[in-house]
Amino acid sequence: xxxxxxxxxxxxxxxxxxxxxxxxxxxxxxxxxxxxxxxxxxxxxxxxxxxxxxxxxxxxxxxxxxxxxxxxxxxxxxxxxxxxxxxxxxxxxxxxxxxxxxxxxxxxxxxxxxxxxxxxxxxxxxxxxxxxxxxxxxxxxxxxxxxxxxxxxxxxxxxxxxxxxxxxxxxxxxxxxxxxxxxxxxxxxxxxxxxxxxxxxxxxxxxxxxxxxxxxxxxxxxxxxxxxxxxxxxxxxxxxxxxxxxxxxxxxxxxxxxxxxxxxxxxxxxxxxxxxxxxxxxxxxxxxxxxxxxxxxxxxxxxxxxxxxxxxxxxxxxxxxxxxxxxxxxxxxxxxxxxxxxxxxxxxxxxxxxxxxxxxxxxxxxxxxxxxxxxxxxxxxxxxxxxxxxxxxxxxxxxxxxxxxxxxxxxxxxxxxxxxxxxxx
Numbered sequence: 001x002x003x004x005x006x007x008x009x010x011x012x013x014x015x016x017x018x019x020x021x022x023x024x025x026x027x028x029x030x031x032x033x034x035x036x037x038x039x040x041x042x043x044x045x046x047x048x049x050x051x052x053x054x055x056x057x058x059x060x061x062x063x064x065x066x067x068x069x070x071x072x073x074x075x076x077x078x079x080x081x082x083x084x085x086x087x088x089x090x091x092x093x094x095x096x097x098x099x100x101x102x103x104x105x106x107x108x109x110x111x112x113x114x115x116x117x118x119x120x121x122x123x124x125x126x127x128x129x130x131x132x133x134x135x136x137x138x139x140x141x142x143x144x145x146x147x148x149x150x151x152x153x154x155x156x157x158x159x160x161x162x163x164x165x166x167x168x169x170x171x172x173x174x175x176x177x178x179x180x181x182x183x184x185x186x187x188x189x190x191x192x193x194x195x196x197x198x199x200x201x202x203x204x205x206x207x208x209x210x211x212x213x214x215x216x217x218x219x220x221x222x223x224x225x226x227x228x229x230x231x232x233x234x235x236x237x238x239x240x241x242x243x244x245x246x247x248x249x250x251x252x253x254x255x256x257x258x259x260x261x262x263x264x265x266x267x268x269x270x271x272x273x274x275x276x277x278x279x280x281x282x283x284x285x286x287x288x289x290x291x292x293x294x295x296x297x298x299x300x301x302x303x304x305x306x307x308x309x310x311x312x313x314x315x316x317x318x319x320x321x322x323x324x325x326x327x328x329x330x331x332x333x334x335x336x337x338x339x340x341x342x343x344x345x346x347x348x349x350x351x352x353x354x355x356x357x358x359x360x361x362x363x364x365x366x367x368x369x370x371x372x373x374x375x376x377x378x379x380x381x382x383x384x385x386x387x388x389x390x391x392x393x394x395x396x397x398x399x400x401x402x403x404x405x406x407x408x409x410x411x412x413x414x415x416x417x418x419x420x421x422x423x424x425x
Contacts, residue, residue: 005174006199009167010054012061018166018195019051019159020152030150034059039096041120041127043105043135043144046152049194052130055152056101059128066098068125072107073270074312077115084119097126105129106138107273109310113140120146154193160184163195164202176211186222201226243269244279247322251280252287256326263315263322273314277303280321291331291405298324331403340399351391384418398423 011017014024014031023030033039039059044052053069060067068083087098100119102108119125120143127147131138135149155163161184168179187205191198202217205225209215243265250258266276277299284299302321306314360370375385390397402408402415415425 004200005167005171005203006196008171008173009163009199011058014058014062017051017055017058018163019155020055023150023152024055034062037063037096039063039065039099039126040148041146042148042150043129043131043139044150044152045131045133045135047154047193048132049191049196049198050152050155051195052152053101053103056099056128056130060099060101063096065096065126067101068098069101069103072102072104072112072311073267075102075112076310076312077112080112080115084116084124087119087125097123100125100127102127102129104131104270106131106133106135107310109308110140111308112310113143117142117146155191155195156193157184157188160188160191160193160195160198163198167199167202174206177206177209177213177215179206179215179217182216182218186219187217190222190226243271244276247276248279248283251283251322251326252330254326254328254330256323259322259326260319263318267311267315267318273306273311273318274303276318277306277321280318280325284325286335287330287332288325288328289331289334289403290408290411291329291403292407295325295328329405329407331405331408333401333403333408337400344394344397344399348393351393354388354391356387357389382418386418396422396424398425 014034017024022028024034025031044055046052056069057067059065066087068087070079070083083100087100100116102116105113116127120127127143129135129139129147135144139147164181164184164187168174168181187198187201190201201222205217205222206215208225243262247259247262247266250262263276267273281296281299281303284295288295299321302317305317309317355369356371356373356375358370360366366372375387377383377385377387379385388395402412412425415423419425
């Protein structure tokens, strides 16, 4: 079959829709709105695979509205404007507004969300947005004020079982097999409440068998089938961790080609671009650090830029940053320094701060020695006072060792000049 099982089983009516009874069950709030024939713009907020896209499609179908779908992952302002123009051409007399469905609307930048406002306000389209993130933080207030927000719940065990049974009974391809469910547990566990994952897992298991064969679906069969065959990028599962790990390790190994390849894998797989940007900020400090202090600035600017402009344009900035980080000199000296310092704190506890470093805001504190003997660095040659700053028990403890790169070797020379005797530089 060319279409995935999840797509083949997408319901076309509210009665076929599984789950979200609090919204679309008999007499529920959203169902009443739908059956009234009117339809305000709204946002569906819920975890992946609980039926947000399907519900939008069913609503448009039930009201005979033209349905346009855009994904925030690969659509820009140009795509939005073109879709709105197409929607304008579909408005005839009393025909209801077209539905514009925006999947993962939280990934749209402010400018992309702004481009929707006019069409929503004028009734050119009825907007249905889908998001896995809190719309209060991710959707601009001007757009949010024009939309209702409906919260979708994770699918429960009875929903997931019903979906499996319905697929086995109704799907033309699955009906060519003699399928018997011995246990639902592994399928449900692997789905994590995500209907799309459930159907993907069921399909992977069944596809191993030919037409007319007996397929006894046990937990053991499901687990072995998934482990052998599930190679798709899954942003919520094991592949998510494998690909981001490969991306980080490629930049750490100074290989820009591999870094860009794994970046592309994540973008194509629908990974949250801001998650990728956050990991580049961490790498810029953990693996490059003082060897090139500009790296963390560029990585942080990449995060800000992608947050502002969104995707797909953000991919260019992410590529630039990944290549820069891969090609940059490397040092983990600051990373090792803080970890050694934390280990020392755990080992020695809360040692008293030397009196001469303590703040003395009151006369009593001054009288008992707080701040006494403090040497103001700028009063000394080269701004170095040779002031002892560590607790007595830790005097002479070296935590920072400069890395072997041109930038930190300059630091090493300075440290050697002023702290050779005390710290052994």
